[in-house]
Amino acid sequence: MSTQLTHPAVSCLEVSKSFADLEVLRAISLDVAQGEVVSILGPSGSGKSTLLRCMNRLEQPTRGLIRIHGDPMGYLEEAPGRFRELPERDVARQRRQIGMVFQRFNLFPHMSVLENIIEAPLRVLGSGKAEATEKALDLLARVGLSAKRDAYPEQLSGGQQQRVAIARALAMEPRVMLFDEPTSALDPELVGEVLDVISDVSRSGMTMVIVTHEISFARDVSDRVVFIDNGSIVEMGPPQQVIDHPQEERTRTFLSRVKQAELA
Amino acid sequence: MTMQSTATPVQLLPRRDYVTPVLWVVLFFMVLGVVINLFTNPRWRWDVVSQYIVSEQILAGLATTLWLTALSGIVGIAIGLVTAAMRLSKRAPLRMIASVYIALSRAIPALVLILFIYFFAALVPNIEIGLPFLPPLISVPTNSVITQFAAAVIGLTFILGAHLGEIFRGGVLSVDKGQQEAARALGMPPSTTQLRVILPQAIRVSTPAGANDLISLFKNTSLVSIIGYTELLTTVQSIYARTYETIPLLLVACIWYMALTLLAMGAQRLLERRMSRGFSR
Numbered sequence A: 001m002s003t004q005l006t007h008p009a010v011s012c013l014e015v016s017k018s019f020a021d022l023e024v025l026r027a028i029s030l031d032v033a034q035g036e037v038v039s040i041l042g043p044s045g046s047g048k049s050t051l052l053r054c055m056n057r058l059e060q061p062t063r064g065l066i067r068i069h070g071d072p073m074g075y076l077e078e079a080p081g082r083f084r085e086l087p088e089r090d091v092a093r094q095r096r097q098i099g100m101v102f103q104r105f106n107l108f109p110h111m112s113v114l115e116n117i118i119e120a121p122l123r124v125l126g127s128g129k130a131e132a133t134e135k136a137l138d139l140l141a142r143v144g145l146s147a148k149r150d151a152y153p154e155q156l157s158g159g160q161q162q163r164v165a166i167a168r169a170l171a172m173e174p175r176v177m178l179f180d181e182p183t184s185a186l187d188p189e190l191v192g193e194v195l196d197v198i199s200d201v202s203r204s205g206m207t208m209v210i211v212t213h214e215i216s217f218a219r220d221v222s223d224r225v226v227f228i229d230n231g232s233i234v235e236m237g238p239p240q241q242v243i244d245h246p247q248e249e250r251t252r253t254f255l256s257r258v259k260q261a262e263l264a
Numbered sequence B: 001m002t003m004q005s006t007a008t009p010v011q012l013l014p015r016r017d018y019v020t021p022v023l024w025v026v027l028f029f030m031v032l033g034v035v036i037n038l039f040t041n042p043r044w045r046w047d048v049v050s051q052y053i054v055s056e057q058i059l060a061g062l063a064t065t066l067w068l069t070a071l072s073g074i075v076g077i078a079i080g081l082v083t084a085a086m087r088l089s090k091r092a093p094l095r096m097i098a099s100v101y102i103a104l105s106r107a108i109p110a111l112v113l114i115l116f117i118y119f120f121a122a123l124v125p126n127i128e129i130g131l132p133f134l135p136p137l138i139s140v141p142t143n144s145v146i147t148q149f150a151a152a153v154i155g156l157t158f159i160l161g162a163h164l165g166e167i168f169r170g171g172v173l174s175v176d177k178g179q180q181e182a183a184r185a186l187g188m189p190p191s192t193t194q195l196r197v198i199l200p201q202a203i204r205v206s207t208p209a210g211a212n213d214l215i216s217l218f219k220n221t222s223l224v225s226i227i228g229y230t231e232l233l234t235t236v237q238s239i240y241a242r243t244y245e246t247i248p249l250l251l252v253a254c255i256w257y258m259a260l261t262l263l264a265m266g267a268q269r270l271l272e273r274r275m276s277r278g279f280s281r
């Protein structure tokens, strides 16, 4: 474990991704330190989701390597510099250290809230039912939904569903959390409750990568902001720099457009 | 003072409909005609029907039909699941085998298929198990394996399995892609993802069509009378061949087919309600 302290939590090295002829990510290199909160901003179609999905290997990069706490995602390092692609079962094991929250929640509709949260700990980690339930109830209390433990997802509002989805991801005790536009599918009045929960998680020292269009939230919660356009990192730095004093023309254009949209 | 407060109260009337009352009258006379015929036409021979309906021979035939349905149904469901999994596999040879199987089952009429399987020995006299181009490890005469019963079960499951395979595949494809992504993101291996997340939702979607197939199977068992396997229809045929009471005996078979089909439809509704946990639609 002590050697892992020297590794970044997430390390992307020249990651590229193409869908057929479309080059979506172009040699992206990005390190996220342990406990760091990084927000990714950028216009629609710039490759933000794809980058996030490459981090937990829901998407396979065409080139480049991603390491999570030093562990090369999707590969076994057979010899220094020689990587053998792992079977899906082993990639699944690697993913257990990474939690992900989706724009559209993706709760399991045939399971109650409690069942949604304990499913992976029971089946994947082999936790006991009593232990998993106790932890799930703690998490439900933390996201303010203790009363909903026996409800089914369709009986919940979008904001409640997203809070359950966060609890479900946290139940695996991941070392890194990925959020892909967690509030974009929500009615405006429900955004706040979800952002509150995410800020709360960030205060616990969790390493987080957040794709979001909520600029002021990104400013408050992030240690660092990355602006992506057209599959490349345009600008990156502390929020006071990237959001309040952007150096690049493209960043300025994007931010002013988002602010106009918020005022409208 | 506003305009509304002085206006006379409005009266809203439904649309005029002359067609529905006429249809009711037509329906009434149709039902009346059938009922009168049932009671007054002596050729129904209700005395013969009541004599045979719960006779030992008929009940034995019915039991065989039910046994054939149950066995073919269970094997057919298993084959259907495997076929769906193969058609959705990322391995091309598995997809090809499943596609050819489905094409065959669509192309060959059920009656022809059952006959073909029953007379399979004429094509392959001995069933041999072993490696290609080497002497077989096991060799048995085909006729000893493919009895009437075996031919019946193989023929019925062949058709049912392919059909259910397509239904299950449709069910799997109807599950939102986000479900699989969420399961994978939680670190679930592929088997857990399929069994715990995808399959329960796919089965829910497949239940109505699948249950229909099982009910059809119950009636399709009558096809195996072509190879002389003694189920309900064959039993009935063998009796009227002797007594010439054709209509009343066919009626006996129909009554049993209808009664059990109604029962199965009730079970289908219960099952669908149970499967819809967490879905209000």
Ligand SMILES: Nc1ncnc2c1ncn2[C@@H]1O[C@H](COP(=O)(O)OP(=O)(O)OP(=O)(O)O)[C@@H](O)[C@H]1O
Residues within 6 Å of the ligand: A019, A022, A024, A042, A043, A044, A045, A046, A047, A048, A049, A050, A051
């Ligand atoms: N599975 C796929 N197959 C083909 N093209 C894809 C696929 N996934 C994404 N793309 C394309 O890749 C590009 C980047 O998509 P991505 O979802 O990463 O953008 P994004 O920055 O997250 O945008 P948004 O803000 O709209 O979510 C888009 O042009 C998209 O159409």
Ligand SMILES: [Mg+2]
Residues within 6 Å of the ligand: A048, A049, A050, A180, A181
């Ligand atoms: Mg996106």
